[in-house]
Amino acid sequence: MRILVAYATRHGQTEKVARRVAAELGQEGHTAELCDLDSAGKDVELPFYRAVIVAAPIHAGGYPPSVVSFLRREHARLNELPSAFLSVGLAVASKTSDGRAQTLPLVEKLCARTGFRPAHVELVAGALKYSQYGFLLRYVMRRIAAHEGGDTDTSRDYEYTDWAALTEFTRAFVTRSSAALAARAPAA
Numbered sequence: 001m002r003i004l005v006a007y008a009t010r011h012g013q014t015e016k017v018a019r020r021v022a023a024e025l026g027q028e029g030h031t032a033e034l035c036d037l038d039s040a041g042k043d044v045e046l047p048f049y050r051a052v053i054v055a056a057p058i059h060a061g062g063y064p065p066s067v068v069s070f071l072r073r074e075h076a077r078l079n080e081l082p083s084a085f086l087s088v089g090l091a092v093a094s095k096t097s098d099g100r101a102q103t104l105p106l107v108e109k110l111c112a113r114t115g116f117r118p119a120h121v122e123l124v125a126g127a128l129k130y131s132q133y134g135f136l137l138r139y140v141m142r143r144i145a146a147h148e149g150g151d152t153d154t155s156r157d158y159e160y161t162d163w164a165a166l167t168e169f170t171r172a173f174v175t176r177s178s179a180a181l182a183a184r185a186p187a188a
């Protein structure tokens with residue numbers, strides 16, 4: 001299967017997630033092509049792909065404009081393909097509140113705004129990259145982290161992504177997508 005893995009990133013974690021998914025799809029014998037929606041979103045040729053994964057980070061309760069415009073523009077074709085949406089954020093790693101319950105409405109809002117109906121939604125824990133934040137953002141993120149029972153030593157970065165769960169997601173995506181495509185194929 002030729003599979004598109006489209007993503008946007010601000011601090012690099014969603015790109016890392018997208019690259020890992022693409023590498024694992026490759027190991028499973030598929031051709032996975034990465035697309036950074038901030039630089040090449042307009043060049044995507046969806047008819048070439050049999051399935052698509054879109055990965056996007058949450059920043060301040062929303063997803064990047066490049067992701068929103070890509071989904072708005074392409075939702076009709078995307079909805080015809082086996083698909084998944086990977087939402088990368090920190091709320092899902094919270095130790096003090098229900099991060100899934102906080103995050104799912106953001107995904108629903110994105111889908112309502114764009115018309116995208118992913119066949120599967122995966123909530124992925126991202127990273128706290130204090131080293132990449134300026135003084136003010138570091139202060140704000142540290143306060144949020146403290147409130148959520150997270151890590152507050154700003155002298156280092158923290159990665160919460162569960163790579164084993166991502167591998168499971170990727171394998172299940174291949175199985176689901178192959179089954180969906182087989183079900184659509186005309187009987188011989």
Ligand SMILES: Cc1cc2nc3c(=O)[nH]c(=O)nc-3n(C[C@H](O)[C@H](O)[C@H](O)COP(=O)(O)O)c2cc1C
Pocket residue numbers: 008009010011012013014015057058059060061062088089090091092103125126127128129137141
């Ligand atoms: C300014 C800022 C705002 C953020 N807002 C949210 C948020 O509203 N909800 C959430 O779950 N995570 C939030 N995060 C966490 C990011 O989603 C997380 O750090 C993710 O790994 C970022 O992905 P990226 O490195 O691809 O940009 C925020 C992070 C930053 C720096």
